[in-house]
Amino acid sequence: MPKGKSATKGKKITLKVAKNSIRITFDGRRRLDLSKMGIAVIPKCLLKLCDVEEIDLSRNFIRKVPDWIQRFQNLRLLDLHSNQIEKLPESIGQLQNLLHLNVSNNxxxxxxxxxxxxxxxxxxxxxxxxxxxxxxxxxxxALKELKEVGLFDNNLTTVPSSILELPKLKKLNTKRNPILPTKEELDAEQKETIQRVENLYLVSENNLCSPCVTKCQAERNKLNKLKNVEIPLTKKAFTNLVAPNSIAK
Known part of the structure; x- marks a missing residue:
């Protein structure tokens, strides 16, 4: 890949290069593969190829997805992972045939x-x-056909219940987010702690060794902390969605 100033400027892709980058997938789809090409700007010449069904622009330096992406009405897969994209265009909602969208690692x-x-x-x-x-x-x-959703490695503290209740959802990866525990999880932990404390023998502090006194004090502090915490009700998420480029074929 280009480095330094050349990486910022990016490589220019001509229509000829783009045409030579079209591949036929095992199921007969036309796939435009421009991954790892050092592209910083998606070239408008791609509009000449708007009948392709898959586009892979992953592992480049792209910062912006142009509004004219909506012209690719046959698009079933759009892979933009590992770029520098800060915002998706509103026009992306016009890709009514899109089945797979990967914008991870941006x-x-x-x-x-x-x-x-x-x-x-x-x-x-x-x-x-x-x-x-x-x-x-x-x-x-509202995306009732969603089966896999990757939300890992973000700054989420909660996941909307509307996503958790998607009818066809099979995999939801929320790992490595600062998601707060649910009320049910908190109640279970609190109950377990109370039970553990209740099972302790009541003895004089003078009869305990220093490590035991420290342990008892830690248990007591943990119990008091749990009683004073209020957590918003959310629903536990699924896990196990695979790597960032899981939908790239």
Whole structure:
């Protein structure tokens, strides 16, 4: 890959290069593979190839997805992982045939996820992992065909119940987020701690060794802390969605 100034400027892709980068997948789809090409700007010449069904622009230096992406109406897969994208265009909601969207390992925040994403009614896989997302729009719950959602390595403290209740959801990866425990989980932990404390024998502190006194004090402090914490009710998430480029074929 280019380094330094050349990486910022990016490599220019001509229509000829783009045409030579089209591959036929094992199931007969036309796939435009421009991954690892040092691209900083998605070239407009790609509009001449708007009939392709898959686009792989992963592992580049792309900062912006152009509004004209909506012209790719046959698109079933869009892989943009490992770039520098801060915001997705509202026009992405016009890709009605899109099944797989991977924008993991970018620079997305909550402001970079448009509400129009909820218009992708056929979307099956959505990977938003390895970004800086602190909150998700509840409208993502409108994507009833979603089966796999990657939210790992973000700044989420909660996941909207509308996403947790998606009817076809099989895999939801929320690992390495500062998600708060649910009320049920907190209650279970508190109950376990209370039971453990109640099972301790009552003895004079003078009869205990120093490590035992320290342990008892720690248990007491933990119990008091649990009693004073209020946690918003959320639903426990699924896990086990695989790596950032899981939908890249």
């Amino acid at each position: 620079k997305l925040t909550a402001k970079g996820i448009p509400m129009e994403l909820s218009q992708l009614k056929n979307l099956c896989q959505l990977n938003l992992g390895l970004n800086a997302i602190e909150a998700l729009p509840t409208t993502i719950g």
